[in-house]
Amino acid sequence: MTATILFVDDEPDLEALVLQKFRKRIREGAVTFMFAHDGLEALQSLDAHPHVDMVVSDINMPRMDGLSLLAKLQEAEDKKSTIIVSAYGDMSNIRTAMNRGAFDFLTKPIDFADLETTIDKTIRHVEMLREARRRQAEAERAHASLSRYFSPQIASRLACANGEGDGMEVQWRDVATIFTDITGFTSLVESAKPEVLGELLNEYVGGMTDVVFAHEGTVAKIIGDAIQVLFNAPGDQPDFAARAVACAHDLDSWAQEFRKRWKAKNVSFGATRIGVHAGPALVGNFGGGRFFDYTAYGDTINTAARLEAANKFLGTRICVSATVAGSVPDFQGRPIGDLMLRGRSEPLRAFEPLRPADVQAPAIAQYSEAFAKLEAGDVTAMPAFAALVGLHADDPLAGFHLRRLLNGAKGVRMQLE
Secondary structure (H helix, E strand, O other), X not given: OOEEEEEEOOOOOHHHHHHHHOHHHHHOOOEEEEEEOOHHHHHHHHHHOOOOOEEEEEOOOOOOOHHHHHHHHHHXXXXXXXXXXXXXXXXXXXXXXXXXXXXEEEEEOOOHHHHHHHHHHHHHHHHHHHHHHHHHHHHHHHHHHXXXXXXXXXXXXXXXXXXXXXXXXXXXXXXXXXXXXXXXXXHHHHHOOHHHHHHHHHHHHHHHHHHHHHOOOEEEEEEOOEEXXXXXXXXXXXXXXXXXXXXXXXXXXXXXXXXXXXXXXXXXXXXXXXXXXXXXXXXXXXXXXXXXXXXXXXXXXXXXXXXXXXXXXXXXXXXXXXXXXXXXXXXXXXXXXXXXXXXXXXXXXXXXXOOHHHHOOHHHHHHHHHXXXXXXXXXXXXXXXXXXXXXXXXXXXXXXXXXXXXXXXXXXXXXXX
16 A cells, blocks of 8 residues: 655745655655645645545744644545654643644654654554444445345344454354245235335335244345245344244234235235244355345245145145144144145144233133144044134134135145145
């Protein structure tokens, strides 16, 4: 780096003297000098050459003195590090200069060895400031980018990590993942006015991501109306399964309230379906050198997407795997059955998670009894489900099982696709 130094002094011989004393450093490209004869000329020079690194200024000059110049320099956004030159023993002006933000001072007559040492010290200070500003700017840019994916807390931590051990590298991790999708969204796209659709979808995605961030989840993908969420990535979250279930409940509640608000505006917005699974996944930044694309791949991710789609057949809004249910202390929910999902050779037990207030409802106890009969192959399973549907016609999962039984199905293993 070549340091550019502006000397401000009205002595006619100073320019030649400085160039002579620093000729070796100038030839080496270490420093370059500019000169002004008073404060006003210095300000004009700085306007024309904002790359100047530091200023060395005398105090007593015509038109604008050095202390007034120093005050102007401190008002600027890019405050120049300034060395003030004063007469020997002029402590009053020296104190004023330091109080106004001078980096250092020298006394006349100038000792050029002392000047060179002071200049070197000032240049190191300038370089440190620039490096700090560069790091801050990088952190701000990183935070702005990361905030699209991560909660504010995680984004701030990753932005300050300077790429070292920040979890962005591609790696296998145990994660919990959520997939969401909107029922009938394609039909809405084809029928709604663009301005309505834009407002609706932006509000929906914004609200859903706020819920995710409240649980410190990571938004891995947003594709139209579909959202993919990760927990335990990039940072460690030992309770990632419990976070995912709690987040799924809150996403469901928010989406249902969202539907009501837009129904009041005469816009029919479909239910949000949610699938949750946990297991190993390949996680990291897959954006190459030009893009940032933090996401996850693997069977765990595909299974969560299949569970989300299973809600369409089951009539449920949230479907979680037994892997997730078994990882959540005191998990509360009701069994759905053993699902044969596309891409899997073995059935996967699925559950509908329930909030504590819902678990105590009489219908849940009735469902558990009917499901136990179904699982055991008891012929009384059909009348048990029929009685349940008779009392609770608004229970779509009970209705699903009753229809299966009426169509001749047995047991709890089912092929949905």
